[in-house]
Amino acid sequence: MGSREEKSAVESQSFAGQAVATRDAYGAALTELGKRNEKIVVLDADLSGSTKTAKFAKAFPDRFFNMGISEQDMVGTAGGLSLAGKIPFASTFAIFETGRAWEQIRQTICYSRLNVKLVATHAGITVGEDGASHQALEDVALMRVLPEMVVIVPSDGFETKQVIDTIADYKGPVYVRLGRAKVPAVMPADYKFRIGKAYKFHIGRDVNIIANGIMVSAALQARELLSKEGIDAGVINMSTVKPLDTEILLDAAKNTELIVTAEEHSIIGGLGGAVAEFLSEYHPIPVKRIGTRDTFGGSGKPDELLKLYGLTAEDIVKTIKLALGS
């Protein structure tokens, strides 16, 4: 009896204040969603143990479809399921989902505006030891360029859980980018995720850091470090990269002389790209982009890789101080 209660408590968890890998939050959220909504179906391409869709598969074997190692077919099949009135979540590693199946996503999902949720895990260099072949640093760019696509990069487990619940009710294609490694909790307990709505922790006087994913945590640390040196840095979690919350962005840009973007993704075409594109047209001010710099990842421990690729709080601090000339 006691263990059963404990189990159900675990399954309805919100992940507020909890350090957890976003993929774990996904697996739990999806399974809960499956209980509430019979239309939810899940597809995976032989990585269900890693993407955590296996949890859903165990609970709802009839609504889980392992497609084998065939991402293109998985995306098309998800499209067909949506046309039969289901709400398909299709998962695999980010690079295979967005890269291998890009044209299927364009032609089948976006052009017909199908109600398919592409939730990919193992994005970014924190994949770690598997190395460059498995580290998507281009996925946000690949998805952002597609008409009709919504692109979301949650920052922690709590936000991920809300993102999954929210997109199930949204009609249309969505890409969600999740990670492999455990990440600290960053979002406050009263946070409510909404598509296209960024969250401002604080608007800074000297600089505003626009971050998403694991870089929100790094940005918050950078803010602490900078405050000790008398620099007031704001932090905004731009978890929805598309559509971009231009209102908050303009507010952030008008209050400072510098915008810094931070993402675990190439500085080309991702969050940094989106912010720079928007500001250059509507409120041109200096923008510094932190991310991987036109390069592939590599093998190693996630923490070591973050240092190697310049994705730590210290790197954000250094970039800001250089740009401000202080």
Added chain:
Amino acid sequence: MATVTQSRDIEFLKEQARTVRIEILKMLAQAGSGHTGGSLSAADIVTALYFYKMQHRPDNPKWPERDRFILSKGHAAPLLYTVLALTGYFDKSLLGTLRKTGSPLQGHPSSKMLQGIEVSTGSLGQGLSIANGMALGLRLDDSHSRVYCLLGDGEIQEGQVWEAAMTAGHYALDNLCAFVDLNSLQIDGRCEDVMKIDPVAEKWKAFNWHIFEIDGHNMEEIVNTLDEAEKIKGKPSVILAKTIKGKGVSIFEGKVQYHGLAPTKEELEIALKELGENGK
């Protein structure tokens, strides 16, 4: 809008197919571009589906109990548009807008722009996966609806087709029936010269499908096979239809250049005469 008149009468269906060919050629000539050969080669098959086999309601395109048709070889759009117009999905006059700026009759089918189109196609190799997903979803709901999918023979050179073939076999999708329009030609030439696809039947068999091999211009055979395919349980069915590209008009038949060429005014005249347009 009129509800479609359906019949199993072979003479009725042949007459419908003749009309379909005439309308395809007229719309292509008017558009000045488009895919003649592959629209004509599959005309008998698609006519049999819409005028006989499929449960569908042109006045209610999203009727949940309808059978579904996916034109995986999306370049045969003129064929699909014609059949949809003639069965009452939209006014026939719209056919004259094919490929024109702003027309819902895009060069390749767009489901957002035209009712009756289940899903947008045009990039080859993607339709069978979509059909599989529909079949899986319908089966989850214990639906009696069936899913039909038409592929080209050049199209099966796409790798995704075989991923999808594997999936349909693995999930034993017996509510799915695919056609391969074996007209032997693709843009760059004969399939066997561009990229050999033979042996086709053995390939589908190896992927756990039930095989039918037919003459894709013999209406009686098409109709009988569609009935037989419905009885196959525990496996998806594929109807390998031997066809002639450009079928019905001697100047287009078996000519690779008419894959993507529309008839000129003069060619249209010859074609309409051959199809007996003015005679009836």
